Amino acid sequence: MSSNTRAVALRCRGLVKRYGQVVAVDGLDLEVSRGECFGLLGPNGAGKTTTIEILEGLLDKDAGEVEVLGQGWARDGQRLRERIGIQLQETQLNDKLTVEETLRLFRSFYREGPSIQELIDIIELDAKRSSRVGKLSGGQRQRLAVACALAGRPDVLFLDEPTTGLDPQSRRQLWAVFGRFREAGGTILITTHYMEEAETLCDRVAIVDRGRIISVGTPASLIASLGAGHIVEFAVEEGSAPADEALRRLPGVRDVRHEGGAVLLIADAPHHTVPALLGELDRGRARLARLTTHSATLEDVFVALTGRHLRDE
Amino acid sequence: MSDAARPSPLVQLTLVRIREYTREPEALFWAFVFPVLMALGLGVAFRSPANPPIRVGIDTRARGETVRATLEGTPGFEVRDVAPERVEAALRDGEVHIVVAPGDPPVYRFDPTRAESRLARLAVDDALQRADGRADRWAARDERVVSPGSRYIDWLVPGLLGMNIMATSLWGVSFSIVQTRVRKLLKRLVATPMRRGDFLASQLVGRLIFLVPETATLLVFSWLVFGVRIRGSLGLVAALCVLGAVSSAGLALLVAARAKTVEAVSGLLNLVMLPMWVLSGVFFSSANFPAAMQPFIKALPLTAMNDAVRAVMLEGASLGGITLEAGILIAWAVASFGLALRLFRWL
Numbered sequence: 001m002s003s004n005t006r007a008v009a010l011r012c013r014g015l016v017k018r019y020g021q022v023v024a025v026d027g028l029d030l031e032v033s034r035g036e037c038f039g040l041l042g043p044n045g046a047g048k049t050t051t052i053e054i055l056e057g058l059l060d061k062d063a064g065e066v067e068v069l070g071q072g073w074a075r076d077g078q079r080l081r082e083r084i085g086i087q088l089q090e091t092q093l094n095d096k097l098t099v100e101e102t103l104r105l106f107r108s109f110y111r112e113g114p115s116i117q118e119l120i121d122i123i124e125l126d127a128k129r130s131s132r133v134g135k136l137s138g139g140q141r142q143r144l145a146v147a148c149a150l151a152g153r154p155d156v157l158f159l160d161e162p163t164t165g166l167d168p169q170s171r172r173q174l175w176a177v178f179g180r181f182r183e184a185g186g187t188i189l190i191t192t193h194y195m196e197e198a199e200t201l202c203d204r205v206a207i208v209d210r211g212r213i214i215s216v217g218t219p220a221s222l223i224a225s226l227g228a229g230h231i232v233e234f235a236v237e238e239g240s241a242p243a244d245e246a247l248r249r250l251p252g253v254r255d256v257r258h259e260g261g262a263v264l265l266i267a268d269a270p271h272h273t274v275p276a277l278l279g280e281l282d283r284g285r286a287r288l289a290r291l292t293t294h295s296a297t298l299e300d301v302f303v304a305l306t307g308r309h310l311r312d313e
Numbered sequence: 314m315s316d317a318a319r320p321s322p323l324v325q326l327t328l329v330r331i332r333e334y335t336r337e338p339e340a341l342f343w344a345f346v347f348p349v350l351m352a353l354g355l356g357v358a359f360r361s362p363a364n365p366p367i368r369v370g371i372d373t374r375a376r377g378e379t380v381r382a383t384l385e386g387t388p389g390f391e392v393r394d395v396a397p398e399r400v401e402a403a404l405r406d407g408e409v410h411i412v413v414a415p416g417d418p419p420v421y422r423f424d425p426t427r428a429e430s431r432l433a434r435l436a437v438d439d440a441l442q443r444a445d446g447r448a449d450r451w452a453a454r455d456e457r458v459v460s461p462g463s464r465y466i467d468w469l470v471p472g473l474l475g476m477n478i479m480a481t482s483l484w485g486v487s488f489s490i491v492q493t494r495v496r497k498l499l500k501r502l503v504a505t506p507m508r509r510g511d512f513l514a515s516q517l518v519g520r521l522i523f524l525v526p527e528t529a530t531l532l533v534f535s536w537l538v539f540g541v542r543i544r545g546s547l548g549l550v551a552a553l554c555v556l557g558a559v560s561s562a563g564l565a566l567l568v569a570a571r572a573k574t575v576e577a578v579s580g581l582l583n584l585v586m587l588p589m590w591v592l593s594g595v596f597f598s599s600a601n602f603p604a605a606m607q608p609f610i611k612a613l614p615l616t617a618m619n620d621a622v623r624a625v626m627l628e629g630a631s632l633g634g635i636t637l638e639a640g641i642l643i644a645w646a647v648a649s650f651g652l653a654l655r656l657f658r659w660l
Contacts, residue, residue: 078506088497
């Protein structure tokens with residue numbers, strides 16, 4: 001692996017992909033450095049999977065430039081496949097094979113890579129090596145899928161919603177596997193709609209909406225762009241909420257936003273903001289239906305940028 | 314791991330096919346047990362015993378002890394009583410071939426459109442006339458000829474063999490491919506450096522490996538139970554089985570080339586197979602179809618397969634006697650593989 005961490009691992013310029021009338025990716029620019037863990041964050045249908053599959057060489061682009069490890073898919077496809085590892089969102093591995101048999105199959109496709117035992121150790125699945133894939137839990141199956149992606153000792157690992165639907169413990173086990181890959185100098189491009197995942201794993205995050213990147217930065221810098229680190233959210237049951245100008249004058253409030261029936265105060269000192277807010281509501285004879293506070297997350301960044309939630313279920 | 318220790322992708326992919334197959338009990342039933350049950354069932358139903366008895370009914374209305382005694386005393390007859398109101402039904406259902414009403418002269422009731430009824434009338438008449446004193450003016454010398462391989466079961470087994478080879482290849486290969494595609498596993502495999510040719514070759518190699526026990530089971534079973542023998546070269550039968558399996562695998566690849574769902578591939582398979590089950594002479598001779606259809610029927614791969622295997626097994630034909638059929642099978646294999654590779658949907 002190259003020791004030059006400044007080198008570019010992945011690059012897209014003006015990437016466009018259409019499906020009939022639908023524009024899935026609409027002029028997307030992206031640059032990921034070697035050794036970096038880069039997250040694509042966005043709601044379903046934002047174009048994350050399409051982007052990642054074009055980078056993986058599985059989809060053709062309609063326009064734009066794509067470079068992976070300094071090479072292009074058209075010319076260097078076979079060589080690139082030796083150097084990247086892929087976990088697809090919907091792959092079902094063969095239920096009738098055992099863990100070890102599955103790994104042996106994937107390992108056979110690559111010229112170089114870890115031994116079967118090393119792969120099993122990486123995903124900590126030694127106890128299940130002779131179990132059929134059909135008998136594994138969701139988390140174990142996903143770890144196996146990641147081990148298949150690591151079978152060629154790749155320089156770049158593509159992960160498309162790797163922990164969707166998993167319980168928190170399984171999620172942490174997978175994060176540990178990704179962490180070990182990064183320690184060895186690997187580059188990761190990951191799509192997710194879990195904020196915690198992006199904040200834990202990613203050096204930088206790109207927020208994707210409607211086929212474009214609307215903001216890029218470290219998770220901390222994106223959250224800081226809100227202007228304050230906390231969110232006070234409330235809704236009133238009776239009477240009317242105070243006017244935005246009044247709310248903006250409350251101590252510690254940096255910004256006011258509306259979402260559905262709720263009001264969001266972006267604040268840097270909730271312990272000052274909340275008592276003042278209650279006083280303000282009292283004066284207006286409004287009764288609270290709900291009041292919560294939390295530290296600002298990437299979700300709030302997304303809401304601030306688009307006025308919508310990442311997951312609209 | 315060094316390059317030398319790296320396992321071959323083709324071997325690994327073929328092992329996957331073998332594991333998929335042997336870990337699927339239903340597939341094993343259809344490939345091994347079903348053809349044997351077919352051979353057993355049809356072989357027993359249509360067996361040709363040396364001397365099938367002639368079943369004679371005696372009309373119970375008339376008293377005819379001498380007629381009964383005569384017929385019972387003659388070998389080859391099976392005599393039973395038939396009540397007058399049952400006569401028609403007994404004849405219609407084949408319970409008896411003829412009903413004799415004793416008297417002077419006796420009355421024979423039989424259905425002249427049925428061969429066994431006409432035979433029964435001749436035999437019964439002959440036995441009763443002789444008992445009444447008729448003498449033969451001379452006795453002919455009989456020469457009995459029973460040609461081996463002329464029974465229905467001898468004719469049936471090659472057809473079952475061809476049908477089984479075609480069915481297992483078509484279902485096995487096309488289902489495996491479509492399932493891999495439906496589960497997005499094909500997409501995942503294509504994302505690795507796997508050579509696409511290795512994936513397709515593993516389907517063919519896996520099929521040829523299973524061909525050996527599948528065909529051997531049917532041939533050995535029908536030899537042990539029914540004495541069905543191969544008059545020609547066993548090697549030639551084996552070569553035809555391989556050729557049949559390869560051209561069926563080509564068809565399977567074509568059927569599975571673009572199908573996106575298991576339902577779609579099932580429909581296509583029925584469309585391909587059912588006409589051949591009927592037309593290609595599996596259970597009854599394709600000569601039953603009008604002459605105008607014969608060129609089309611002869612061009613079907615299963616017809617070529619069945620005709621060639623029958624020629625070798627029943628008549629002892631050599632390669633020279635089956636060149637047309639072998640050519641048809643090769644043409645199907647080349648055309649279907651060629652077209653399938655052009656149409657194949659990898660992603």
